[in-house]
Amino acid sequence: MSLDALRDLLPAYAKDISLNLSSLANETLLTDQQKWGTFLASAHAIGTPAVVRLIEAQAATVLSPEAMNAAKAAAAIMGMNNIYYRSLHLMHNPEYQTLPARLRMNILANPGVEKIDFELWSTAVSAINGCGACMDAHEGELKKHAVPSTHIQAALRIAAVVHAASRIVASEAALAG
Secondary structure, three states: OOOHHHHHHOHHHHHHHHHHHHHHHHOOOOOHHHHHHHHHHHHOOOOOOHHHHHHHHHHHOOOHHHHHHHHHHHHHHHHHHHHHHHHHHHHOOOOHHHOOOOOOHHHHHHOOOHHHHHHHHHHHHHHOOOOOOHHHHHHHHHHHHHHHHHHHHHHHHHHHHHHHHHHHHHHHHHHHH
């Protein structure tokens, strides 16, 4: 199991992160597609090579090629949107919020998977990228579809743990290299 290989990369000081990876892999609030899509979108959003490879290998055992593509697309489009909309939110000049974005975002209309799944993945990636405006927007969409807060929290927990594992793997690789 590739997630076990990822856990093996974590040093003893990161035991909590390792245990959290294991418990989140067994999370039952989310469907398998929602869960593994969140793992995959989170890994791609962070981009630590070893973590991306291992989570992608694990996700490929559960997700269809379309869901794999959609999870990566969530990371890609949020990588752009989170910077743009976070900037608008942080800037004091309100004029920028009145200007059209003029950025292509077609994937949002047709992500190739259930809208709820894509919104969960986008929420997780937005948390990783620190865009409160995007997190609020995606959480609002999920609430319109009656997604319970516990499900949204599960996606956020996955994002947090994948982020921590990625940072640890990257820092340990820096020490070894």
